[in-house]
Amino acid sequence: MASPDFDSIPILDLNQATTNKQQLLSDLRHALIHVGFFYIKNHPIPAAFLQALTAQTTGFFDLPLEEKHKSDKIHSPTFLGYSTQGNEITKNKKDNREQFDFANELPAPAPNESVQRIHEHLTGPNLWPSSDVLPGFRQTILEFHRQALDLSSELISLVAEALGLHPGALLDQYVVPGQQHRGKLIKYPAIDQLHQDDGDQGVGAHRDTASLLTILYQASDLPGLQVQNHAGHWIDAPAVPNTFVVNIGTGLEYLVRGVAVATTHRVLNPPARRGPRYSVAFFQGARLDRKLLPVDGLAPEVLELRKVDVVTDSGHQFSQVYREDPGLYAVLNRISSHRDVGVKYYPELAQKHGITVGST
Numbered sequence: 001m002a003s004p005d006f007d008s009i010p011i012l013d014l015n016q017a018t019t020n021k022q023q024l025l026s027d028l029r030h031a032l033i034h035v036g037f038f039y040i041k042n043h044p045i046p047a048a049f050l051q052a053l054t055a056q057t058t059g060f061f062d063l064p065l066e067e068k069h070k071s072d073k074i075h076s077p078t079f080l081g082y083s084t085q086g087n088e089i090t091k092n093k094k095d096n097r098e099q100f101d102f103a104n105e106l107p108a109p110a111p112n113e114s115v116q117r118i119h120e121h122l123t124g125p126n127l128w129p130s131s132d133v134l135p136g137f138r139q140t141i142l143e144f145h146r147q148a149l150d151l152s153s154e155l156i157s158l159v160a161e162a163l164g165l166h167p168g169a170l171l172d173q174y175v176v177p178g179q180q181h182r183g184k185l186i187k188y189p190a191i192d193q194l195h196q197d198d199g200d201q202g203v204g205a206h207r208d209t210a211s212l213l214t215i216l217y218q219a220s221d222l223p224g225l226q227v228q229n230h231a232g233h234w235i236d237a238p239a240v241p242n243t244f245v246v247n248i249g250t251g252l253e254y255l256v257r258g259v260a261v262a263t264t265h266r267v268l269n270p271p272a273r274r275g276p277r278y279s280v281a282f283f284q285g286a287r288l289d290r291k292l293l294p295v296d297g298l299a300p301e302v303l304e305l306r307k308v309d310v311v312t313d314s315g316h317q318f319s320q321v322y323r324e325d326p327g328l329y330a331v332l333n334r335i336s337s338h339r340d341v342g343v344k345y346y347p348e349l350a351q352k353h354g355i356t357v358g359s360t
């Protein structure tokens with residue numbers, strides 16, 4: 001019998017990894033196949049550290065616009081750094097959110113070094129604000145990055161086990177040391193802070209592209225995040241204290257042959273007079289340096305559970321490119337979200353795919 005569609009997001013208890021692993025793996029398997037989203041509680045990232053992360057996040061967005069623009073994405077081909085409200089596009093509409101994208105610190109290719117593959121332009125130093133204007137920001141964000149990567153790696157091993165694979169089956173093949181994993185700090189203004197024609201799209205309906213897992217910290221106790229169940233209805237994912245929201249990226253969905261589902265979600269701007277909503281997202285990436293083939297070894301009874309009839313409001317832009325060349329896909333995806341940066345640093349690619357700054 002088909003299980004009924006979800007009307008809330010399950011909460012998994014990471015303590016059970018030591019106290020009752022079979023239960024955890026069974027709950028996780030259900031969440032992967034039937035929901036694509038779950039909360040985790042009793043994770044190892046301390047509450048006090050998350051408070052410090054929230055303080056640095058609000059501190060960054062509270063900086064004068066001219067300071068934030070010193071870190072603007074437009075200064076680098078990596079698509080790291082700040083983007084102002086309305087700069088990002090999802091589903092051909094402007095998103096009402098400001099953000100600061102970061103990654104593990106990696107060197108940029110040297111100017112005269114020949115770049116073998118286009119995605120190598122995505123790696124490079126973060127565009128930090130000066131430590132005089134925001135002391136401790138860089139250290140806190142990099143510490144969050146380290147902790148989130150440890151946590152997502154632990155979760156990916158559990159995902160493999162939940163699908164009947166050995167714990168390293170996904171990490172060993174699809175993640176390499178020193179690759180880039182990206183994250184972002186986000187601010188969604190309340191609707192009374194927006195222009196009348198801006199609407200309330202904080203971020204439009206989308207699936208997280210190409211990554212394996214997203215770990216999301218909801219830093220404000222405000223509504224906004226919604227998850228589309230597989231019949232097409234929008235389900236609220238409210239902030240739950242001391243948890244992370246975890247969701248499946250299209251990369252993992254592809255690599256496990258559709259057994260774990262990359263569920264569509266969106267964020268609405270907060271209601272009037274409630275102030276801004278802040279969140280912090282970490283995206284565990286898959287390697288970009290070669291074509292990736294789906295994992296072997298999934299049992300027929302696991303493959304049989306896969307959903308075939310998911311209703312989604314998000315598209316599958318460039319998904320064929322992902323299968324052929326994940327690195328090119330990553331660049332195209334960045335270009336289509338941040339078109340001014342794309343047109344400046346990747347003019348030929350943008351033109352080839354009909355992406356212009358004014359295009360919607």
Ligand SMILES: O=C(O)CCC(=O)C(=O)O
Nearest residue numbers: 186203208225267279281
């Ligand atoms: O801010 C949120 O709650 C979700 C953000 C999100 O889905 C994304 O940036 O991919």
Ligand SMILES: [Fe+2]
Nearest residue numbers: 206207208265
């Ligand atoms: Fe997302």
